[in-house]
Amino acid sequence: MIKSRLLMLAAALVATSGLTACADSFRANVTRFHNAVPPPEQGASFAILADDPKNNGSLEFAHYADVVAGRLTALGYSRASDPASARLVVRLGYDVDKGHERVVTSYSRRAMFGPDIYPVVVPGRYGPRVRYVVGYRDPFLWGSGWGWGWDDPFGRDVDSYTVYQSQLSLKIDKAGGEGGRVFEGTARAQSLSNKLTYLVPNLVDALFQDFPGKNGEEVKVTIAPEPRAKN
Structure with missing residues (x-):
């Protein structure tokens, strides 16, 4: 006995220490499909649009679009000053559900x-x-x-606690007469937070890790927390 x-x-002590060590990390399941994504050295400019029309003109969407734009420009792509002149059209969508309760002993x-x-x-x-x-x-x-x-x-x-399922989708199409989709990606995560201001940037980071990734493969991505400032 x-x-x-x-x-x-x-x-119990081992489990507690494990939770403490990874409590600040963000984990997501990422799936990506792509077909001849134009390399940035070809001068591929982009414009970001809302996948859900109700987000058009939203300041919140504009903030998340800036986050995505930052990742694309870091890869060497350029954001078009006029969306009509962009060679690539990026459609961004995101959502978090109402959550469901879990009971743990x-x-x-x-x-x-x-x-x-x-x-x-x-x-x-x-x-x-x-x-x-x-x-x-x-x-x-x-x-x-x-x-x-x-x-x-x-x-x-x-x-008992509430778990939320969040999702971010990114679609990239060639603009104008070129036509054709070149990239589709989805990042999903479960978390105890339903705050999009926390979830969306982390989902974007997960989706852009090793971009464009292996075609048709689902991977688990862990985003390490930012280093804590020294006092």
Whole structure:
């Protein structure tokens, strides 16, 4: 019994440390398809339009379009001053759902055990004796009265939280008479946040990692957090 509790405690500590290490990272599933994307050295200029017409004229969309434009210009493409003169038309779409609840059972400190002083029966040289310990009483070991047991700092916790599914899509077409789609990409992520101001830039970063990527392949991308400023 005690051995299994110790193993459970060790597993909980490992899981907690793992979550702490990656809590700030952003993970996304990215799928890309492309066909003869014009290289930037050919002077390919671009214009960014909203994939959803209701976003046309939106200041929020303009902000996210600037984020995408920054990634494209970093690759060597140029943003057309007049969208009508652009050789490439980039259509940007993004969304986050209303979320769904998840219930998780974990082992963590619980206030119900209450930090207090409890008697523990321990073996002694001249027979069993009572010692008092400060900690968290485990009712599963103690039961309703005194008995053999140990001070267990961990117990079962049931938590619920909301998970949101976000998605960003990017389509690139040749403009005018050239016609034809040259790129389609989608980045999806699950997170505890539904804030587009946080989600969209991270999804853009994921989509543009190793752009244009391998055709028809879905990859998992992890975006490392920005370095913290030194005090």
